[in-house]
Every structure is written in structure tokens, then in C-alpha cells.
Amino acid sequence: MSCDLSQRLLDLQDRDADIALLQQALGCESVTGNEANFAPFLMSQMGELGLAPKSAEFLPGRPNVWGRKPGSxxxxxxxxxxxxxxxxxxGWSEKWAGTVKEDPFAAPLINGEIWGRGACDLKGGICASLAAMRLLERAGVTLRGDVTYAFIGDEESGEPGTGVSAGVADLxxxxxxxxxxxxxxxxxxxxxxLDVYTAQIGFFIADVKITGTSAYFGTPEKGVDALKATHALLAAIWRHQEELALGPKHDLVGPSNILVTEIKGGGYIAVPGECELSLIRKLRPGEDLDTAVAAFEAVIDAVAVEEGIKIRISYPAGRDHPYGGSPVEIAPDHGDALSLGRCIQDTHEARGKIAGAPYWSETPFLVNQIGCPAVYCAPGDISVAHTFEERINVEEYLAAIRAYALFMTRYCGTNE
Structure with missing residues (x-):
């Protein structure tokens, strides 16, 4: 029956309508903080599908949207x-000035790919999940279980005062x-x-400020060199990285690491009185954020610096944890994850394998806080997200719609 249904879904799919749905979604600019501009479109689409959508603000002027298709x-x-x-x-418009890609929200279809901000991260996945329900309705399939949708804001970072997962916390x-x-x-x-990620990394970001005393270059003995102290700290951090690289490895996401991402410091013809560095620490599933932070701080504390040097560490990227985002995983042989993979293979033979996410997103809130097994799975390539090259392959997107629809039937059951 599943093979018959897979073919039926392919025969009934309205490619033009599915493509138009994504292009319309991309036309709703929703840079972090402006989620409200996308919410009415979602409410309208979900209403047409009988999802009885609801919306509420998780922060002033910033709504989440959710809905439910009840089964039997x-x-x-x-x-x-x-x-x-x-x-x-x-910088997007400047990069593509004079071309059909110039408007980041125009969603042009070029050589089998739809371009625009949010195409893969992650309006392609949102639209595929909604189009899948529409496809089941075209096929006359009635589900026994419920399908719910939760579209939430504040996941991305980069805009001042945002990007702390306030939307999913409200959910x-x-x-x-x-x-x-x-x-x-x-x-x-x-x-x-369209692979199935059962594991993801965790992270913390640390900003380290090193303060000494500035002094004129001709009398350096009157100063305390913050840049010299920073050199010693960097050497210790890089030794810590070497130890992590030689440590345990996770089958799906590899070893832990720590990466220095920025250094700022120095003075004009003077002993540097201040220096700042930033770093990010990757955690494997099974690692504890508190333990990882304590180990990092022990590395810093063990560095012998000149008297008069002060070191202050802050952690600016708290998510589900005050220090950052927790790693998380479910069993790689979880039955529902494997079932989703098989549904994908029925629609896109090259995809559907179990893998791990080299990024952090919000499933720890679901797995750890409400006890719901969760995976990442959607069309689109994360390597072009956040870049001026963001786009999504149309055939992969259309296959995702059919795979989601097929998985709904297998997971929720049908009345046929």
C-alpha cells in the first residue's frame, strides 16, 4: 500500500502551487525581530488547511503561530x-546588483533552484510541511492521529537584543x-x-576581556601588557583544543572542539592596556554544559599572567541553558526516525540516512523539557544558509512534501 500511496502522491502533487507557496513565503520579509510580517501569511495558509491557527506574542510585537489538524x-x-x-x-542587494537575484525576497527560480533569504533556512521546510497536508487532502487521506504545527520566532542570532530562543521557550x-x-x-x-538528524552539537560562546595598564612606549615598565597576557591565554586555549580533538568522538557529530573566533586589542604607540577575544566551544551529545564551562575556566585560571592583569569572562549566548545551547540526541535507531528516513527514500532515493547536525537549533527544548523525541529533517543545504548564496533545490523541496505526507500516514495511521 505504501508504494501505491507514494505513486499516488506523486501523481496528485500540484508542483506549481507548491512552488508558488514557497515563493510567496519568501516574499514575507521576517528578519529576526520582524516575525510579525510572516505571521499573517502562515495564519491564512493554515486556516485554509483547517488547522484552526492561533497566534500569540512571545515578546511585544513578535508572535508565534500554531495550529492542529485533528485526526479521528x-x-x-x-x-x-x-x-x-x-x-x-x-549586503545582499549590493552583491547581486543588476541581476534577477538583487531582491532577496523576490524568490526567482533559476536553474531548478529558488533563491532568497530563508529559502533553505527554513521556509522551505515550513512550506513543505504545510503543502504535505494539502497533498493528503487532495489524495483523500484521513489520518487517525493529530498533526500539529508550531512556527516560532527568535531562533536566529545577529540582531541586537534578539536570538535567545524566546519563541520556543514560550511554546x-x-x-x-x-x-x-x-x-x-x-x-x-x-x-x-533531507537526511534525518537524530543528534546535534551543543555550544557555548565566551567573551574574554583582559585588562592591564596602558603606558607610553618609551616607559613600558610603567604598564602591564594585556596583549602579552592574551598571548599566554591563547596558547592555553589552543592546547585545550588539542586535548579535545584527541578525546572522545561522537559517531554522528565527531569530537568536541574550541575555536577562537576574534581578537581585538592594542594601543597607539603604547603598552596595550586592554585586549578582548571571543571563542566558541562545541559539545558532543552526552557532554554537560556546566562541566565544559568549568573545564574552560580552569584552563584560564591556570595561566600564569603578570600581576596587575584582570580577566573577565562573559557568556552572551544563553539558549536552553544560561551558558549556551545543550547538545541533544535520540537513539539513532529510534523507530520513528528510521520510518521517516524510509519515507524520504521512497521519494528521494539518495537521501534519508541517519546523521548528526553540525549546528545548534531548538530540539533540546522539545527533547529535554517536554520529553518529546525530535529530529531535524528538511530540504535545503545548511552550507548556503546565512550567505548571499541561499537557495533551495526545487526537486528536493517537492520530494520533501511527498515524504512528509507519507510519514504522516505511517506515523499517525489512516482510516483507509
Whole structure:
């Protein structure tokens, strides 16, 4: 029956309507902080699908949108979730001036790919999940279980005062209060090239400020050199990285690491009185953020610096944890993850393998805080997200629609 249904879904798919849906979504600019510009479009599309959509602000002027397609009542609840915000488009128009790509929200179709900000990260996944429900309706399929949708803001960082996962935190609160049904399994539609990610890295970002005393270059003995102290700290951090690289490795996401991403310091013909550095630490699933931070701080504390040097460390990127984002995983042989992979293989033979996310997103809120097994799975290539090259392959996007529809039937069951 599944082979017959897969072919039926292919025969019934309205390619033009599915492509238009994504192009219209990309036309709704929703850079982090402006999620409200995308919400009415989602409300309209979800209303047409009978999802009884609801919306509420997680912060003033910034709404989440959610909805539910009830089944016959004797099946499990499947959730599709994804963030509505995108990264900024500063420099995009200048990069593509005079070409059809100049407008980052025009969504041109070029050589089988749709270009624009949010194409893969992650409006392609959002639209594929909605189009899948529309495809099941065209096929006359009635599900036994419920399918819920949660489209949330504030996932992306980069805009001042934003990017702390306030949207998903609000969603979790509403689930815990019973306002929104607790899902039994969730697909978060971050781009995976249609593989199924059962594991993801964690992270923390540390900003380190080193303060000494500036002095005129002719009398350096009156100063305390912050840049020299920073050199010693960097050497210790890089030794820490070598130890991490030689340590345990996760089968899907590899070893832990620590990467210095920025250094600022120096003075004009003077002993440098201040220096700042930033770094990011990758955590494997199974590592604890508190333990990783403590180990990093022990490395810093062990460095012998000149008297008069002060070191201050801050952690600016708290997500589900005050220090950063927790790593998370479900079993790589989780039955529902494998089932989703098989549905993808039915529609796109080259995809559907179990893998790990080399990025951090918001499934820790679902797995750890409400106990819902969750995976990442969506069309699109993460390597072009956040760049001026952001785009999505149309055939992969269309295959995702059919795969999601097929998975809904297998997971929720049908009345046929």
C-alpha cells in the first residue's frame, strides 16, 4: 500500500502551487525581530488547511503561530516545528546588483533552484510541511492521529537584543500548561538535505576581556601588557583544543572542539592596556554544559599572567541553558526516525540516512523539557544558509512534501 500511496502522491502533487507557496513565503520579509510580517501569511495558509491557527506574542510585537489538524482521535500526535525568522540581508542587494537575484525576497527560480533569504533556512521546510497536508487532502487521506504545527520566532542570532530562543521557550510553556497538545514525536524543519538528524552539537560562546595598564612606549615598565597576557591565554586555549580533538568522538557529530573566533586589542604607540577575544566551544551529545564551562575556566585560571592583569569572562549566548545551547540526541535507531528516513527514500532515493547536525537549533527544548523525541529533517543545504548564496533545490523541496505526507500516514495511521 505504501508504494501505491507514494505513486499516488506523486501523481496528485500540484508542483506549481507548491512552488508558488514557497515563493510567496519568501516574499514575507521576517528578519529576526520582524516575525510579525510572516505571521499573517502562515495564519491564512493554515486556516485554509483547517488547522484552526492561533497566534500569540512571545515578546511585544513578535508572535508565534500554531495550529492542529485533528485526526479521528485514536492515533499519536505528530508535530512539525520551525522558526519563522531569518538572518539579515545586509549586503545582499549590493552583491547581486543588476541581476534577477538583487531582491532577496523576490524568490526567482533559476536553474531548478529558488533563491532568497530563508529559502533553505527554513521556509522551505515550513512550506513543505504545510503543502504535505494539502497533498493528503487532495489524495483523500484521513489520518487517525493529530498533526500539529508550531512556527516560532527568535531562533536566529545577529540582531541586537534578539536570538535567545524566546519563541520556543514560550511554546514549551504553553505545552506544559496544556494550552497546546504535547506531541509524541516532532520534526524540526532545519535544513538537512533531507537526511534525518537524530543528534546535534551543543555550544557555548565566551567573551574574554583582559585588562592591564596602558603606558607610553618609551616607559613600558610603567604598564602591564594585556596583549602579552592574551598571548599566554591563547596558547592555553589552543592546547585545550588539542586535548579535545584527541578525546572522545561522537559517531554522528565527531569530537568536541574550541575555536577562537576574534581578537581585538592594542594601543597607539603604547603598552596595550586592554585586549578582548571571543571563542566558541562545541559539545558532543552526552557532554554537560556546566562541566565544559568549568573545564574552560580552569584552563584560564591556570595561566600564569603578570600581576596587575584582570580577566573577565562573559557568556552572551544563553539558549536552553544560561551558558549556551545543550547538545541533544535520540537513539539513532529510534523507530520513528528510521520510518521517516524510509519515507524520504521512497521519494528521494539518495537521501534519508541517519546523521548528526553540525549546528545548534531548538530540539533540546522539545527533547529535554517536554520529553518529546525530535529530529531535524528538511530540504535545503545548511552550507548556503546565512550567505548571499541561499537557495533551495526545487526537486528536493517537492520530494520533501511527498515524504512528509507519507510519514504522516505511517506515523499517525489512516482510516483507509
Amino acid at each position: 482521535g485514536d492515533g499519536p500526535t505528530l508535530m512539525f516545528a520551525g522558526h519563522t525568522d531569518t538572518v539579515h540581508v545586509r 514549551v510553556t504553553r505545552i506544559q500548561s496544556g494550552e497546546i497538545s504535547t506531541p509524541d514525536f516532532a520534526v524540526y524543519v532545519e535544513p538537512t538535505c
